[in-house]
Amino acid sequence: MTKRIDEWSVGELARKAGVSVRTLHHYDEIGLLRPRRTGQAGYRVYGRPEALRLREIMFYRAMGMGLDQIAGLVDAPGKDRRARLAEQAVRLKAERSRIDDMLAAIVEAVETDRESIMTIDDLYKAFEPAKQAEYEAWLVENYGPDMADHIATSKAQLEKVPEEMAAKMAELRDIEEALVAIFLRGEGDVGPVIERHRAWVAAMWGRPCSHAAHAGLADMYLSHPDFVARFEMLAPRFSQWFPAAIKANAAAQGVG
Amino acid sequence: MTKRIDEWSVGELARKAGVSVRTLHHYDEIGLLRPRRTGQAGYRVYGRPEALRLREIMFYRAMGMGLDQIAGLVDAPGKDRRARLAEQAVRLKAERSRIDDMLAAIVEAVETDRESIMTIDDLYKAFEPAKQAEYEAWLVENYGPDMADHIATSKAQLEKVPEEMAAKMAELRDIEEALVAIFLRGEGDVGPVIERHRAWVAAMWGRPCSHAAHAGLADMYLSHPDFVARFEMLAPRFSQWFPAAIKANAAAQGVG
DNA sequence: ATGGGACCTCACGTAGCGTGAGGGTCAAGG
């Protein structure tokens, strides 16, 4: 009994095709892919046609088709294949929009209880003069005095009139809310919101905030526990995502 | 036994909450929502706290959470709620990207066998002089001679040099391919591609194609069997989607 | 008393396998 080439056992075919043995057993059970049962030991033996059929099955499975649909497609070659593909596309789109709805529900829920967790008052506390001095010291320590030239702190701007300050805090809350929404949703264009943040920073500083300065700020967000804590409170992992988004934006604008 | 207000039977609560009776039975079984079993007949009786708990359950279910996760969330109030929500968002995003991959696989498959079904030669046939005359007649019949003034046919342009014509046909194929991809994928910005199509039409006509003229053309696509057949061959339902997209684009540009 | 609706408890079915349990088969080495 020389073992012919072009013949494989379940395990061999499974490895070759990247599926599990159980999967092949299952396909055999439901009649989707029948092996040639030639060995008297009852061992499944697959030949080249079976291997090709398996490839085809996996091709359709990659499009999320049900095994019954696949059976119809591989058994009736070509027959309304396009229609089936289009139907599947419709199903997938429906499924995806259901997922989008769920994501929207999460975003809404997070925003809702964020209103009670992170209030405007908390934002004020984050911008106390003592804190600002600390941040400036941190920046000087980590970047040297020359960087402190590029990255200003908002210390000098804290004497803004209360109404103006309130408006700034409200805008920051809006910006962060928009960022959290995009972060959780996992889609949407961050660029404009990041730019809005950069403009906000510039307004706070009272002077322009370059992309490089913005990126430097992002480093502080990443490293300083105050910022990490504040951002992490908005959403888990947001404290890493936000600085990364700032840096990506800076890089996209051509700044290393 | 006066039936107290604030007490409901399974059926009543189910109707009130918009779920099935079986669902409430199931929640009872797995201990997610236990009714007060006060009637000696074994009837389930739900009070206000249970109704509130059900609302909460449905709230989390709308985000696609598993019932076990939900149990954890409603039993440990507030405890790492945000983290759970964020985790769920991650899961949903992963799921969505899997679906996007499947959609991409479908788009690729459709494009691949489109190459064998709809060749450039077929496109040439669609632009034969006899056909062009027919389309012009159709337009005159349906819109009157004055509309034929706006909507030119490509008849006069058929004397283009072969190379130019070949380039035109190839571009049309590209445009249609891009449209089919967006159609099947269910997302992406159609506007630019529609505009590309309008520019293509203008080039064929040898004179500008207004949005109104483009919309008129869309009507012909909708009504004339030749176009319906050709577009339907690209993908089922595409023959309706494409004209609708043209009209939406025209309307968006401020043309009725 | 009775009829119909609401309720009850099983219990199987769903999609696509994963994961053992319990037991043969095969090739090579001792």
Place this chain on the structure above:
DNA sequence: CCTTGACCCTCACGCTACGTGAGGTCCCAT
């Protein structure tokens, strides 16, 4: 010749979140 380990076999239950009967009990109005 026997053993050992890798491979194979056939059940058969488990998983999600219920849907869908089947067969029987209970409540309320007439």
